[in-house]
Amino acid sequence: MxxxxxxxxxxxxxxxxxxxxxxxxxxxxxxxxxxxxxxxxxxxxxxxxxxxxxxxxxxxxxxxxxxxxxxxxxxxxxxxxxxxxxxxxxxxxxxxxxxxxxxxxxxxxxxxxxxFRLAWDPTSYAQYANSTGLRRKLFDFVVKRLRIIDFKAxxxxxxxxxxxxxxxxxxxxxxxxxxxxxxxxxxVNVNNFYVTDKPKDYFLVVSRLEYYKKVDLVIDAFNELGYPLVIVGKGLQADEIKARAKSNVLFMSGLSAQELADVYSNCRAFIFPQHEDYGITPLEANAAGRPVIAYGTGGVLATQIPVKDNPSKATAIFFEKQTTDDLIAAVKRFEAIEDQFDSAFIRIHAQSFDxxxxxxxxxxxxxxxxxxxxxxxxxxxx
The missing domain is CATH 3.40.50.2000 (Glycogen Phosphorylase B;)
Known part of the structure; x- marks a missing residue:
């Protein structure tokens, strides 16, 4: 072969x-x-x-x-x-x-x-969604051609x-x-991550800084909450997204594997605000024993166990709407049960996706x- x-x-x-x-x-x-x-x-x-x-x-x-x-x-x-x-x-x-x-x-x-997202879901790109007039017509022409060649291939x-x-x-x-x-x-490569007994006080986002990733939503929520937030990533909307953040938000990029493992292990919880096709990052957080606060649709439905009655047998809290108020409410719900999550259980769950x-x-x-x-x-x- x-x-x-x-x-x-x-x-x-x-x-x-x-x-x-x-x-x-x-x-x-x-x-x-x-x-x-x-x-x-x-x-x-x-x-x-x-x-x-x-x-x-x-x-x-x-x-x-x-x-x-x-x-x-x-x-x-x-x-x-x-x-x-x-x-x-x-x-x-x-x-x-x-x-x-x-x-x-x-x-x-x-x-x-x-x-292919640009061909079949172009509105998920800021460049398309914000375009008007001649620019939109040009985009529509490209999208139409892309659908034809993508479908054929x-x-x-x-x-x-x-x-x-x-x-x-x-x-x-x-x-x-x-x-x-x-x-x-x-x-997810579970062996790249580790569990610590003493996480720090920040929440974490690891994401490309692009329109459909909804990092701006997290920033707006944490601007209001005032809690420490670490965002790891870069992308096309990096400057725009960074400009809306207050001083409680720290941006990082270019981390080594060990540095990324450290950032995951030491967060209070991982924030996942987007509708993702799958999403490896919530599982990476799980591999570090950390719970996830996620928009409850898309890939997380296949990878996460939402809190119902027993947080010690769960890996995530879901919120229903991609709004600042809903995310803030989810963070508050997390705070009320934070000590009940079991990092060992969360890590074992991630191992099933190794x-x-x-x-x-x-x-x-x-x-x-x-x-x-x-x-x-x-x-x-x-």
């Missing part, structure tokens, strides 16, 4: 890159094909991998630039990857991984986080794998997929489908 791995890009340390790294651990001899790769911006483990990039690598030096150049340059760049020599192609991402050149007889498996994979039931249904709806879609939850289980599930799925694929080929030849 000659297998290649494909990932949208390796330009930051986020959930997609964690999945790609687990693919490498499942198939360590397989080369990785991607749009751009900057070793200093992503996980250091990739430095030992056989990574093939596109010509866009010489232009896009950051994740933000790579995203801005995706249409049309990212599409053209990924089309330059020729993978016709491979029997199996295992890809992960949302947008450009599926544009590589493939052998028509190859088995193609797509671990898709969600349908999505018909090539033989199998899709989804993160959650919600993303599974989203893939089926957007791409009109008829085959059943397997669900394999993304991983990357070792994910790696084994992916390996078994690929081998099973490849075996079936070879048998089907043999029957066709006969």
């Amino acid at each position: 000659k297998i290649a791995l494909v990932q949208d890009g390796l330009m930051c340390r986020a959930g997609g890159e964690q999945v790609a790294l687990c693919f490498h651990k499942a198939f360590p001899d397989a080369p990785i094909y991607t749009q751009c790769y900057q070793p200093g911006l992503t996980f250091p483990e990739f430095q030992t991998c056989d990574i093939h990039t596109t010509w866009l690598q010489y232009i896009a030096k950051t994740d933000d630039t790579m995203k801005k150049l995706f249409f049309p340059f990212g599409v053209w760049a990924m089309q330059s990857h020729d993978l016709t020599e491979y029997d199996v192609v295992l890809m992960s991402g949302t947008h450009c991984a599926k544009y590589v050149k493939l052998n028509p007889d190859a088995l193609v498996i797509s671990y898709s986080f969600t349908p 999505a018909q090539r994979p033989d199998f899709f794998v989804a993160m959650t039931e919600e993303t599974k249904e989203r893939l089926k709806t957007s791409y009109h997929l008829k085959k059943d879609i397997q669900i394999i939850n993304p991983p 990357e070792a289980k994910f790696i084994e599930s992916i390996r078994e799925f690929v081998i099973e489908k490849y075996t079936q694929h070879r048998k089907a080929e043999a029957l066709t030849i006969k």
Whole structure:
């Protein structure tokens, strides 16, 4: 079985890159094909991998630039990857991984986080939502073209794998997929985190600073509460978001793995305000034994145990509306039961999502489908 791995890009340390790294651990001899790769911006483990990039690598030096150049340059760049020599192609991402050149007889498996957000949910981007007039018309033209090419490319994979039931249904709806879609939850590397008995007094957000992440909502709530808040991350809206924060809010970025583990372990609780397709960060907080205060929809429904009667058997408090008042109320509810959360229970819960289980599930799925694929080929030849 000659297998290649494909990932949208390796330009930051986020959930997609964690999945790609687990693919490498499942198939360590397989080369990785991607749009751009900057070793200093992503996980250091990739430095030992056989990574093939596109010509866009010489232009896009950051994740933000790579995203801005995706249409049309990212599409053209990924089309330059020729993978016709491979029997199996295992890809992960949302947008450009599926544009590589493939052998028509190859088995193609797509671990898709969600349908490409700009094509199928453009209002989640501030640039689109705030656009008017000619700029909006230009955006609409691009979105229409993206839907056409994204839909066409999505018909090539033989199998899709989804993160959650919600993303599974989203893939089926957007791409009109008829085959059943397997669900394999993304991983968290529990061993990267530790539990402390004496957390400090701050609340924590770890997120890209972008419109749909709702970090501005958390800042508004904590501006009113006055409680210490640490925000780890960077992104397109960083300047705008930082400008609205009061002195009780501390921004951090570029942390090492150990520094990030320290920040998680020492927080009172982790704040997760967005509707996320999945969300690795709440599980990272759990791996550090810390409870989560989350907007109760999307991926957290698959990864968190909300408080009902017994906080010691829960990992999170949910709030129902993405409003400042609802988040503040959730923080107040947390304070009333804070001492009842069990950090050992929360850590054990995170272990059920550990990357070792994910790696084994992916390996078994690929081998099973490849075996079936070879048998089907043999029957066709006969």
